[in-house]
Every structure is written in structure tokens, then in C-alpha cells.
Amino acid sequence: MEVTKVINATRTFKIGEVETQALRGVDLSITNGEFTALVGPSGSGKTTLLQLIGLLDQPTTGSVFINGKEATRLNRDQRADLRKGAIGFIFQFFALIPTLTAYENIELPLLLNGMKPAERKARVNEMLEAVGLGERAHHRPDQLSGGQQQRVAVARALSINPSLVLADEPTANLDTENGKQVMDIMQKLNKDTGVTFVFATHDPRVIKYAQRVVTLRDGLIVENNGNSTKA
Amino acid sequence: MSQLLKMAFRDLGRNKRRSILSALAVSMGAALLLLFASVLRGEIQSAIQPTIQLQTGHLQVRAVSYNENKISLKWEDLVANPDQVIAQIQSLPQVAVATPRLVASGIVTAGEDSRGVQVIGIDPASEANQVFRQGLIAGQFITPDDRDSIVVGKPLADKFDIQVGEKVNLLVNTSNGNVDEQLFTVKGIYSTNTTTYDENTVFMPLAKAQTITGTENHASTIFILLKDQTQADAVAAALQSPDYQVLTWQKMTEVISQTEDLANSFMYIFYLIILGITATVVTNTLVMSVFERTREIGILLAIGMKGYRIMAQFLTEAAVLATGGVVGGLIIGGLLVGYFAVYGLPINVGAMGISGYLIRNIIYTQLTIKDTIILTVLTYIVTLIASLYPAVLAARMEPVEALHGIGD
Numbered sequence: 001m002e003v004t005k006v007i008n009a010t011r012t013f014k015i016g017e018v019e020t021q022a023l024r025g026v027d028l029s030i031t032n033g034e035f036t037a038l039v040g041p042s043g044s045g046k047t048t049l050l051q052l053i054g055l056l057d058q059p060t061t062g063s064v065f066i067n068g069k070e071a072t073r074l075n076r077d078q079r080a081d082l083r084k085g086a087i088g089f090i091f092q093f094f095a096l097i098p099t100l101t102a103y104e105n106i107e108l109p110l111l112l113n114g115m116k117p118a119e120r121k122a123r124v125n126e127m128l129e130a131v132g133l134g135e136r137a138h139h140r141p142d143q144l145s146g147g148q149q150q151r152v153a154v155a156r157a158l159s160i161n162p163s164l165v166l167a168d169e170p171t172a173n174l175d176t177e178n179g180k181q182v183m184d185i186m187q188k189l190n191k192d193t194g195v196t197f198v199f200a201t202h203d204p205r206v207i208k209y210a211q212r213v214v215t216l217r218d219g220l221i222v223e224n225n226g227n228s229t230k231a
Numbered sequence: 232m233s234q235l236l237k238m239a240f241r242d243l244g245r246n247k248r249r250s251i252l253s254a255l256a257v258s259m260g261a262a263l264l265l266l267f268a269s270v271l272r273g274e275i276q277s278a279i280q281p282t283i284q285l286q287t288g289h290l291q292v293r294a295v296s297y298n299e300n301k302i303s304l305k306w307e308d309l310v311a312n313p314d315q316v317i318a319q320i321q322s323l324p325q326v327a328v329a330t331p332r333l334v335a336s337g338i339v340t341a342g343e344d345s346r347g348v349q350v351i352g353i354d355p356a357s358e359a360n361q362v363f364r365q366g367l368i369a370g371q372f373i374t375p376d377d378r379d380s381i382v383v384g385k386p387l388a389d390k391f392d393i394q395v396g397e398k399v400n401l402l403v404n405t406s407n408g409n410v411d412e413q414l415f416t417v418k419g420i421y422s423t424n425t426t427t428y429d430e431n432t433v434f435m436p437l438a439k440a441q442t443i444t445g446t447e448n449h450a451s452t453i454f455i456l457l458k459d460q461t462q463a464d465a466v467a468a469a470l471q472s473p474d475y476q477v478l479t480w481q482k483m484t485e486v487i488s489q490t491e492d493l494a495n496s497f498m499y500i501f502y503l504i505i506l507g508i509t510a511t512v513v514t515n516t517l518v519m520s521v522f523e524r525t526r527e528i529g530i531l532l533a534i535g536m537k538g539y540r541i542m543a544q545f546l547t548e549a550a551v552l553a554t555g556g557v558v559g560g561l562i563i564g565g566l567l568v569g570y571f572a573v574y575g576l577p578i579n580v581g582a583m584g585i586s587g588y589l590i591r592n593i594i595y596t597q598l599t600i601k602d603t604i605i606l607t608v609l610t611y612i613v614t615l616i617a618s619l620y621p622a623v624l625a626a627r628m629e630p631v632e633a634l635h636g637i638g639d
Contacts, residue, residue: 083533
């Protein structure tokens with residue numbers, strides 16, 4: 001089943017009088033359980049494509065579907081609702097709320113989804129254990145290492161049982177060991193829970209984790225190795 | 232709600248100094264509003280009561296043709312046989328005291344200096360003049376039989392540098408339009424702590440005033456104090472007669488109410504300025520906070536938080552700031568108002584010369600519960616309104632732009 005589908009998407013940014021075409025007509029389909037890497041040099045459009053799939057941005061032309069629903073027809077609040085329940089995000093910078101503890105950061109999307117307190121508590125603890133941070137639950141981001149922060153971000157993204165987790169350069173700010181740890185956790189969760197991962201990267205060590213590699217250049221998909229079957 | 236509050240406290244705690252200074256700005260705003268409201272109210276009271284006590288009484292009975300501004304001494308403009316009129320007035324149970332006064336304009340000269348004054352002939356023994364007797368700070372008060380003695384106010388004595396026992400020349404208008412003059416001994420110096428009154432008013436016994444002005448057995452007015460000032464209209468109605476005009480204290484202090492209305496209008500402008508400054512500080516704090524947290528707002532939007540929830544977050548922070556600020560304002564304002572209510576706020580009214588408007592030299596602040604509630608709630612609401620712009624700014628951010636740290 002297709003978790004997301006992008007049809008002939010273009011994205012043009014206008015800065016002053018200058019127009020830049022970040023995507024020039026992209027078609028992409030991601031099915032349930034994939035562990036897919038979007039690769040390409042800087043400026044190739046991989047982050048823009050990830051943002052369109054994540055409903056953080058709208059294509060200039062073309063369509064984006066999430067779980068069969070055409071998201072490009074939805075309004076701002078409806079897109080927020082879809083993100084809230086179906087999409088988890090992991091960013092290059094350790095995107096945690098600095099005033100909240102690891103526990104509270106993971107709890108936040110569950111609160112937004114209206115989960116009951118007892119259920120929420122169990123789920124947060126389960127996620128903390130899954131990323132090996134049970135002991136660090138009540139530490140704030142500035143008391144955690146970069147790798148630990150990114151693991152909290154992974155736990156937060158997975159806490160809502162999303163259909164799709166989008167990761168933008170998830171290891172870019174981590175050393176080799178922490179980068180490997182984060183990728184191992186993501187791969188394990190993909191295998192254990194079947195959740196679909198799409199990550200943008202240009203790090204060869206990360207690419208080797210992918211079951212499928214989609215290569216972009218100058219806003220177009222130039223290579224799609226098509227290995228979309230789950231390993 | 233508890234989550235919003237928890238996050239609000241933590242967000243404000245990130246930059247404690249800025250948050251405290253912003254709350255302090257709200258506190259100072261609220262405290263200033265309370266202080267000025269209490270000064271204004273205190274001033275109204277300090278104007279009306281002395282004016283009644285010294286100048287107007289609760290009621291005055293005058294001849295129909297008497298014009299206060301002209302200080303006429305013609306017999307037809309005066310009350311004849313005042314004792315008979317007073318006897319009639321005092322038969323009313325609401326009346327505490329009624330006493331005749333004869334008012335004439337005059338000029339006091341001492342050495343090279345001279346000054347225009349109001350000469351008032353009074354019954355020195357009357358209860359209504361107790362305020363002057365009690366205000367005596369040097370010498371003695373005049374008696375009904377004195378024929379060459381006067382009492383003068385302290386500011387006048389200071390101006391002429393005269394002491395008790397010294398003589399001054401007093402020139403007085405008379406009923407036939409001429410003037411008469413005589414040397415008088417300053418028997419006493421009084422102070423009512425009302426500079427505008429004390430520096431312009433000289434007292435002598437009624438009989439002497441009638442003699443020097445040629446107004447034999449006449450008075451300018453019958454000055455009446457009531458047991459209860461709210462009875463003024465009822466007593467005035469009872470005293471109505473075609474031969475006299477009866478004026479109530481409300482009518483005679485009209486100029487005070489009009490001046491206070493004017494002062495109030497200026498005060499509202501002043502309130503607006505204070506609240507405007509407070510609002511600007513709060514808006515500035517929260518706008519800075521929005522820009523500092525742009526990327527966080529992007530994260531919140533990415534995980535599905537809606538604009539209204541982000542707006543609620545910033546409004547909650549503003550509410551916490553406003554609550555802290557208003558509580559601080561109540562404490563600071565309460566202390567200031569309390570201090571000036573006990574020790575008074577000295578004001579220089581020497582130069583103020585609004586006719587019929589007497590202000591004591593010290594204003595004792597007065598704060599009503601109603602004023603406190605209105606001004607506190609007003610400060611709170613203005614602070615919340617001031618936070619609307621930054622809250623909307625945050626709520627309207629696009630996720631992608633916010634994640635890249637680009638504000639609106």
C-alpha cells in the first residue's frame with residue numbers, strides 16, 4: 001500500500017526578482033514499510049521533496065498524497081491534523097523544545113493527539129526504552145549529548161505510531177559512532193514496527209542502510225533503484 | 232491548560248531578566264495608575280471639604296440681588312437684621328449652625344507693601360468659625376468687642392513679614408461706594424493649610440466690619456452648616472423665600488466638579504500614555520521571544536500543532552507576565568498610596584487661583600476598591616491585547632520558513 005505518492009510536483013521559490021526551481025516535476029511513490037534514502041548533492045531538491053511529502057510546504061504544481069488522501073487539497077489546519085497523526089519528523093538540527101525534558105518532548109505529540117494520561121505515560125516510557133534513554137527521561141536537551149538528543153527526536157517521531165517518518169540529514173551533526181547508533185535504531189524500528197522511513201542524506205554510511213535509493217539532481221529524480229520491496 | 236502554563240513559565244524563565252523587567256514595566260504602569268487615581272480622588276476631597284468648611288458652608292442665604300463676584304455692600308444687596316433670619320434658620324432641626332458674614336474687599340498695607348484682600352466680618356464665637364480659631368498659630372483670636380484688631384493668614388503675615396501685635400493699615404470699601412481706612416493691630420495669625428484662602432482673607436468682628444463699611448446691622452450672607460450635608464436640598468427648599476436666594480454647597484462648588492471633570496479628561500489621556508508604554512514593552516518582549524523561538528515554532532507546527540494553540544501559548548505567557556505585573560503593581564501602588572494617605576503629598580498651590588476652588592497644601596491619597604479593580608483589570612486587559620500581535624505573528628508562521636528560522 002502506498003503511504004505517500006508525489007505526482008509531477010514542482011516547487012519554485014521566488015527571492016526578490018529571482019526564481020529558483022527546486023523541483024522540476026517529480027513523481028515518487030513510497031509504499032508501506034520502506035526504508036528509503038533520498039540522495040543527491042546540495043541543492044538537488046531532496047530536502048524540498050521531503051518537505052512536500054511531510055506537508056510542511058505545498059508544491060507549486062502537482063499533487064502529494066498521504067495514505068491515499070490528496071494533501072494538496074487540504075487547508076492549513078487539515079494538513080496539521082494529518083501531520084499530527086500520520087507523520088513523524090527527524091531533523092538535521094536536534095529539533096527538540098529546549099524547555100521540555102526528554103520525556104516531555106516525546107509526550108508532546110501524544111498530548112496533541114489527545115492520548116489519555118496513563119496510555120501516554122506507558123507509550124513515552126516504551127519509546128524511551130526503545131532508544132535506550134530510559135535513564136535520561138527527565139533531562140533537558142542541554143543536558144543530553146547530540147546523539148542522545150537525536151535519539152529523543154527519533155522516539156518523538158515514532159511515539160504517535162506514524163505511517164511515515166521523514167528524516168532530513170539525521171546524522172549530519174553527529175559523529176560516526178552516534179550516527180551509527182541513530183541509524184541502527186531507525187533501522188531496527190523499521191523492521192520491528194514496519195513504519196516507513198524516508199530520509200534525505202548524502203552520507204555514504206547512511207545510504208548503505210537504505211533498501212531503496214532515490215537520487216535527485218537539479219530538481220529531478222535521475223535514478224530510482226527501484227528496490228522498493230522490504231528487505 | 233496546565234501544559235500551557237507549564238510551558239509559559241519555562242519559556243519566560245529562559246530569559247529571566249527580560250521577563251522580570253517586562254513584568255516590572257506592567258507593575259510600574261499599574262502602580263502609577265493607582266497612585267494617580269488616588270491623588271485625583273484625594274484632591275477632589277481635599278478641594279470640596281475645605282471649600283465647604285471655609286468658604287461656602289453647606290448652605291448660604293443671601294439677598295436676592297447679591298452678586299458674590301461684585302462683593303456689593305449696598306444695603307439692598309445685603310441681608311437685613313441677620314439675627315432674625317438666623318433664628319428662623321436655626322429652628323430647622325437639620326441645621327447645625329448658622330452665622331452671619333459680611334464680606335468686603337480691602338487693601339492691607341504694611342510698610343511699603345500692600346495687597347488686596349477679602350475682609351470678612353464674622354461672629355468670633357460661632358461654631359462655624361471654629362476652624363479659624365483652631366488654626367490659630369500665633370496670638371489670640373478676635374472677640375466680638377474688638378474694634379481695632381484683625382487676624383490674618385500665615386502666608387499674608389509671611390509676605391509682609393509682620394508679627395502679632397504689629398499694626399497694619401486696612402483700606403475697606405464701604406456701602407456708599409467710598410473707602411474707609413484704619414490702623415489695625417494683628418491680634419492673631421491663623422493657618423488652615425489652604426494657601427489660596429489664607430493669603431487673601433482677613434477677619435474682624437462682624438460689628439466692627441459693619442461699622443467700617445457702613446452696613447449697619449446687615450450681612451452679606453448667612454453661612455449655614457448642616458448636621459448632614461446630604462440634607463442641603465431639603466433645607467434649601469424649606470428656606471425658600473422671595474426675599475432671599477438660598478444656595479446649596481453643590482451649586483457653590485460647581486466649579487470644582489467642572490474642574491475635576493476637566494482634570495479627569497486629562498487623566499484619561501495620561502492613563503492611555505502609561506498603558507501605551509506598558510503595552511509597547513510587553514509587545515516588544517513577546518515579539519523578541521517569537522523571533523528567538525522561530526525554529527521551535529517550526530518544530531511545533533511540524534508535529535501538528537495548530538496556529539491557535541501556538542497563539543494560546545504566547546497569550547498564556549502574556550497572561551503570566553500580566554498576572555505577575557499586576558500583583559507587583561498592586562503591591563508597589565498599594566505601598567505608595569498607603570504612604571501618601573498617611574503622610575500626604577505636599578503640593579504647591581500658591582500660584583493657583585481658581586475662584587471658589589480651594590485646595591489644601593497637602594493631598595492625602597484616597598483609593599477606592601472600584602478604582603483599584605477597574606485599573607487593575609484595565610492593565611491586565613491592555614497587557615493581553617498587547618500580546619495579540621506577537622501571538623498572531625507566531626501563529627501565522629509557515630512551517631518551512633519557521634524551521635529555517637525565518638520569521639514573517
